[in-house]
Amino acid sequence: MEDESAKEDFEALEDIEDIGDTDDDEEGEDIGEAATSSGETKSLDLILDIPLTVTVELGRSKMLINDLLQLGQGSVIELTKLVGEPLEVLVNQKLVARGEVVVVNEKFGVRLTDIVSPMERVQSLA
Secondary structure, three states, X not given: OHHHHHHHHHHHXXXXXXXXXXXXXXXXXXXXXXXXXXXXXXXXXXXXXXXXXXXXXXXXXXXXXXXXXXXXXXXXXXXXXXXXXXXXXXXXXXXXXXXXXXXXXXXXXXEEEEEXXXXXXXXXXX
């Protein structure tokens, strides 16, 4: 159900992008600029309510099933990351930023220290 509404929103977004295509005459540019700016606003409105999964990865570990079954309260799992190494912030399982752990009002949080550039994101897909 959510996929269908997301697909409809995406198709509407493509239709809105077509609005900005105009001729290069002066009047066309004025109209095109107005259509583009209102189109951008409409485009953003369409995607603002799309739910995303944000994950902060502290580290990873590989274990045998036997070792996993032996875990209990108080067990310690050794992770691949070192102390002080940046955490990875993933959006829909894609790396978008790195950060460090902070405590805010007795809750854990992440202070972003590095945003992954669009070029790095494209390279990570390959």
